[in-house]
Amino acid sequence: QREKPLLLSTWNHGVPANAAAWVKLNETGSILDAVEAGVRDTELDMENLSVGLQGLPDREGITTLDASIMRGDGACGSVAFVRQIKHPITLARAVMEKTPHVMLVGEGARQFAIAQGFTLEEEKLSPKARIEYDKWKVTSQYKPIINIENHDTIGMIGLAADGKLAGSCTTSGLAYKMHGRVGDSPIIGAGLYVDDEVGAATATGLGETIIRICGSFLIVELMRQGRSPQEACEEAVRRLVRKSKNIQDIQAGFLAINKDGDTGAYAVHPGFNFAKATAAGNVLLDSKSHF
Numbered sequence: 001q002r003e004k005p006l007l008l009s010t011w012n013h014g015v016p017a018n019a020a021a022w023v024k025l026n027e028t029g030s031i032l033d034a035v036e037a038g039v040r041d042t043e044l045d046m047e048n049l050s051v052g053l054q055g056l057p058d059r060e061g062i063t064t065l066d067a068s069i070m071r072g073d074g075a076c077g078s079v080a081f082v083r084q085i086k087h088p089i090t091l092a093r094a095v096m097e098k099t100p101h102v103m104l105v106g107e108g109a110r111q112f113a114i115a116q117g118f119t120l121e122e123e124k125l126s127p128k129a130r131i132e133y134d135k136w137k138v139t140s141q142y143k144p145i146i147n148i149e150n151h152d153t154i155g156m157i158g159l160a161a162d163g164k165l166a167g168s169c170t171t172s173g174l175a176y177k178m179h180g181r182v183g184d185s186p187i188i189g190a191g192l193y194v195d196d197e198v199g200a201a202t203a204t205g206l207g208e209t210i211i212r213i214c215g216s217f218l219i220v221e222l223m224r225q226g227r228s229p230q231e232a233c234e235e236a237v238r239r240l241v242r243k244s245k246n247i248q249d250i251q252a253g254f255l256a257i258n259k260d261g262d263t264g265a266y267a268v269h270p271g272f273n274f275a276k277a278t279a280a281g282n283v284l285l286d287s288k289s290h291f
């Protein structure tokens with residue numbers, strides 16, 4: 001059923017993130033403020049090992065973060081491969097609002113953060129990440145696959161009562177990635193895409209497979225051509241499955257909404273869930289999957 005306002009976010013932590021976004025939406029009326037505030041909640045969640053500075057590090061033991069934000073009028077900003085910043089989503093928003101650019105990475109993003117008055121956090125693994133990293137180091141086996149049960153990236157898309165759309169996506173990326181690796185989350189069109197004329201989409205899962213098909217952009221374009229959000233997510237997953245090797249080891253999931261307030265969700269494997277918030281409540285739902 002169609003409802004506005006509407007928020008969708010990935011995984012269990014989508015529930016508290018939606019709740020935080022809802023409060024912000026009521027406060028300011030801005031769907032952009034809402035999707036930023038929502039995922040800021042996840043960026044501070046010490047239980048989450050795939051978002052924020054508490055996330056699992058790369059192979060060198062360094063946690064690097066990726067984030068993007070987009071408004072339905074085409075404004076967007078992102079940061080990638082950033083260190084020591086607690087709220088990369090807010091830094092992405094600053095790139096969008098305060099620079100002539102869309103994307104800043106690494107040291108340049110960090111310098112911009114300092115210039116904007118962001119505090120640099122001490123570079124230290126969280127207690128949970130330290131334990132996991134030490135275990136991993138015993139074999140240092142790097143498999144560029146994503147544990148089907150264990151993803152936590154948050155992507156959030158929202159539709160305001162006035163029909164305006166926005167989305168946000170933030171992650172520490174793939175655990176034990178190569179130093180410098182960037183996933184889909186900060187790539188506009190891959191991890192996130194929003195267009196007020198059509199709808200919005202976001203992604204979670206193995207970023208390489210999502211980038212390869214321009215997943216979120218693909219879903220929005222399929223909706224533009226008349227597919228429902230659900231059909232568009234299913235087609236994107238089918239495309240991803242066709243283009244990926246070792247698909248049995250790869251999880252990826254998509255969420256979509258159109259400007260009328262219809263929603264869609266689909267994943268490669270079972271296990272993907274998402275939170276949906278409307279005036280009627282904020283619930284955790286299981287996505288259907290290809291396999």
Ligand code: SD4
Pocket residue numbers: 050150151152153171172173174182183184185203204205206207208
């Ligand atoms: C990435 N898409 O960096 C992210 C990881 C992820 O749940 O979604 N984990 O590839």
